[in-house]
Amino acid sequence: MKRSTMAIHIGQEPDPTTGATVPPIYATSTYTQEGPGRHKGFEYSRTNNPTRRGLERCLAALEGGADACAFSSGLAATDAALASLMRPGQSIVAFSDLYGGTYRLLERVYRTWGLDIRYADDTRPDALLSLVDQSTRLLWIETPTNPLLRILDIEAISVALRSRRPAEADDPSGLLLAVDNTFASPMLQRPIELGADLVIHSATKYLGGHSDLVAGAVVSAREETLQPIRFHQNAAGAVPGPFDCFLLQRGLKTLHLRMERHCANALRIAEWSRRRPEFSSVLYPGLPDHPGHEVARRQMSGFGGMVTLSLAGGAPAAISLLTSTRLFACAESLGGVESLINHPATMTHASMPPEVRSRIGVEDGMVRLSVGVEDADDLIADLEQALRAGSGNP
Ligand SMILES: *Cc1c(COP(=O)(O)O)cnc(C)c1O
Numbered sequence: 001m002k003r004s005t006m007a008i009h010i011g012q013e014p015d016p017t018t019g020a021t022v023p024p025i026y027a028t029s030t031y032t033q034e035g036p037g038r039h040k041g042f043e044y045s046r047t048n049n050p051t052r053r054g055l056e057r058c059l060a061a062l063e064g065g066a067d068a069c070a071f072s073s074g075l076a077a078t079d080a081a082l083a084s085l086m087r088p089g090q091s092i093v094a095f096s097d098l099y100g101g102t103y104r105l106l107e108r109v110y111r112t113w114g115l116d117i118r119y120a121d122d123t124r125p126d127a128l129l130s131l132v133d134q135s136t137r138l139l140w141i142e143t144p145t146n147p148l149l150r151i152l153d154i155e156a157i158s159v160a161l162r163s164r165r166p167a168e169a170d171d172p173s174g175l176l177l178a179v180d181n182t183f184a185s186p187m188l189q190r191p192i193e194l195g196a197d198l199v200i201h202s203a204t205k206y207l208g209g210h211s212d213l214v215a216g217a218v219v220s221a222r223e224e225t226l227q228p229i230r231f232h233q234n235a236a237g238a239v240p241g242p243f244d245c246f247l248l249q250r251g252l253k254t255l256h257l258r259m260e261r262h263c264a265n266a267l268r269i270a271e272w273s274r275r276r277p278e279f280s281s282v283l284y285p286g287l288p289d290h291p292g293h294e295v296a297r298r299q300m301s302g303f304g305g306m307v308t309l310s311l312a313g314g315a316p317a318a319i320s321l322l323t324s325t326r327l328f329a330c331a332e333s334l335g336g337v338e339s340l341i342n343h344p345a346t347m348t349h350a351s352m353p354p355e356v357r358s359r360i361g362v363e364d365g366m367v368r369l370s371v372g373v374e375d376a377d378d379l380i381a382d383l384e385q386a387l388r389a390g391s392g393n394p
């Protein structure tokens with residue numbers, strides 16, 4: 001089955017008792033048993049729920065994994081992976097250009113619990129691998145990164161990592177590669193096929209796709225790796241409710257269509273931005289001179305819907321642009337059908353200290369666009385009028 005078919009059929013078989021083509025939303029916390037322990041596989045909805053289970057099966061299929069666990073947010077998914085796989089004294093090697101909330105969780109929560117976190121600034125696999133030692137249990141990367149849209153070569157990193165694993169070869173308790181695939185979605189990039197062990201999602205973004213829910217997921221290449229995460233899902237209980245699972249499943253059905261349009265619109269806007277003198281740099285992996293373009297062409301089937309622009313006029317010009325757009329809403333988050341514009345330095349990356357931001361290249365004059373699926377001409381016209389408004393000659 002191809003991915004577009006999976007998105008519409010896996011985990012959403014017609015209801016066997018009524019024939020309902022769209023499976024019902026199982027809004028129940030508990031399940032009536034014929035006698036103690038005599039049940040149909042469901043006892044209590046923190047542990048398992050049919051609506052959530054269908055969603056998990058669909059997500060696992062889309063990412064090409066063995067199975068998946070759904071969570072109440074992307075950070076809850078990240079947290080469950082960290083809490084269940086890491087022990088005090090162990091280390092994580094991460095690529096420095098991270099989602100701000102992930103950075104905050106690593107630094108403000110897990111470091112205080114005794115984890116060592118090391119950051120590589122360079123996209124070359126050697127730069128990450130040089131920080132790995134006996135204590136390292138997890139390599140954590142995002143690609144494309146947020147908000148700089150840098151590209152890491154997942155396959156090259158996983159090959160290099162395997163050479164560092166203990167002789168017992170694919171020991172799942174050894175060194176694991178986790179990829180936050182939020183920016184690409186499985187329609188554009190499948191890290192497990194490229195050798196990753198775990199895929200993390202903020203399903204709040206492209207997977208849900210309509211900016212109407214918060215959810216997350218962990219997908220695993222192997223069942224054994226997922227076991228402690230599933231245990232933690234039930235033990236700690238950060239599970240999404242059945243209504244959110246239903247909305248997310250509904251969103252997944254059009255993921256392939258939406259991603260095509262996000263990619264086409266983002267490329268149009270990136271090409272337009274390049275011709276405008278107001279922007280000192282345009283970051284989009286689909287532009288041939290983007291430093292990660294060749295790797296992105298190899299590992300992605302499209303370049304995504306995110307475009308990051310630097311205003312030549314710095315922070316004041318950035319603020320003026322994002323307060324003057326009418327279609328692009330000034331908001332956090334990304335991946336919905338509607339276009340958003342944000343100021344990473346004061347919004348998504350505010351939890352990152354200024355010196356860290358400037359070291360990794362998040363400039364105060366940057367705006368990040370989450371290009372939606374509206375008409376590209378309308379979106380460009382909106383940016384044009386916002387630039388005119390900012391220049392003082394509307
Ligand atoms: C939003 C986001 C997260 C966190 O997900 P939430 O659903 O907001 O908890 C993690 N990683 C990336 C890349 C994100 O964009």
